[in-house]
Amino acid sequence: xxxxxxxxxxxxxxxxxxxxxxxxxxxxxxxxxxxxxxxxxxxxxxxxxxxxxxxxxxxxxxxxxxxxxxxxxxxxxxxxxxxxxxxxxxxxxxxxxxxxxxxxxxxxxxxxxxxxxxxxxxxxxxxxxxxxxxxxxxxxxxxxxxxxxxxxxxxxxxxxxxxxxxxxxxxxxxxxxxxxxxxxxxxxxxxxxxxxxxxxxx
Numbered sequence: 001x002x003x004x005x006x007x008x009x010x011x012x013x014x015x016x017x018x019x020x021x022x023x024x025x026x027x028x029x030x031x032x033x034x035x036x037x038x039x040x041x042x043x044x045x046x047x048x049x050x051x052x053x054x055x056x057x058x059x060x061x062x063x064x065x066x067x068x069x070x071x072x073x074x075x076x077x078x079x080x081x082x083x084x085x086x087x088x089x090x091x092x093x094x095x096x097x098x099x100x101x102x103x104x105x106x107x108x109x110x111x112x113x114x115x116x117x118x119x120x121x122x123x124x125x126x127x128x129x130x131x132x133x134x135x136x137x138x139x140x141x142x143x144x145x146x147x148x149x150x151x152x153x154x155x156x157x158x159x160x161x162x163x164x165x166x167x168x169x170x171x172x173x174x175x176x177x178x179x180x181x182x183x184x185x186x187x188x189x190x191x192x193x194x195x196x197x198x199x200x201x202x
Contacts, residue, residue, distance in 0.1 A: 003103070004132045006185045007166035010157075012192060014040070016170045017142055021107040022053045028105045033058065033097040035090075035104065039071035039112035040144065065102070071112035081113075081121035083128045084101045097146040104137040111144045114151040123159050131165040145171075145192055158201045 001007060001024075007008075011017045025034045034055075038046040046068050047057050060066035073088060094104045113122035124143070133139065141164070148154055161167050161180045168177045171192035185199040192199075 001138050001166065003136060003138060005138050005166060006129050006131055006133055006138045006164050007138075007168060008161060008164040009140055009169075010145055010161075010167070010169045010188075010192065011142060012145045012171050016048055016175075017109070017144070018053060020168060020170055021109070021140060021142050022050055022055060024107050024138075025050075025105055026053065026055050026135045028103070030065075031101060032065070032103045032105050034066045035094070035106040036066075036068045037071055037074050037106070037108035038068065039075070039109045043068040043070055071109070072172070075110075076107075076112055076116055076118060079121075081118050081125065083121070086125060087129060090123075090133075090137065092140075094135040094137040096132075098136045098156060100161070103142040106137060106139040107142065108139070109142045109144075114144075114147045114153055117151075119151070119153050119156055123156055123163075125159055126163040129163070131163065140168075145194075149194075149198075154198060 009020045011020065021036070025036065028034050036046060051057050057066060074089065075081065090106065097104045110122065113119060143160065148157065161183060162179060166177060167180050167183050169175060169188055169191050173191050173193055176187070176191060185201060186196065188199050189196055
């Protein structure tokens with residue numbers, strides 16, 4: 001994944017989520033600052049899972065190269081989604097890291113937007129970020145397909161995919177990583193094990 005990449009992950013289980021989002025962080029080198037935003041578990045639970053995955057949580061935190069935050073510290077603060085403020089926060093951190101010779105890798109769980117009925121704000125935020133970040137970082141946004149379906153929000157799947165430079169889908173029938181223009185709805189449905197027509201572009 002080249003610097004500046006804004007990528008999206010669509011998953012259907014905690015195991016597959018952690019495998020992809022944690023792997024994105026784990027491949028970061030000694031001079032990469034790692035940022036994880038959680039919304040399906042607490043920061044403490046996420047850190048525990050990271051340790052089991054093989055990420056040196058305690059060492060990185062002592063070095064100041066790992067930050068694990070809750071969604072309500074970053075994405076939905078006091079009930080509001082402020083897209084420019086969120087992006088500025090990531091940008092400021094990325095440039096701060098850059099000044100000390102570090103890169104930045106970020107992984108974020110986006111379920112909080114569906115849980116809190118903030119789907120239009122979510123789509124705007126993703127589109128505001130653009131496919132290539134305006135700051136020196138690599139980001140992977142994680143989408144729980146079950147949460148999306150249960151909230152009746154599958155219609156935003158394609159706008160969200162198109163807001164990213166790389167689409168990763170991982171489900172019961174395999175996984176793939178493609179540019180959004182290369183994603184075929186039927187192949188995606190087969191990969192994720194859902195009924196034909198579930199991902200029909202609107």
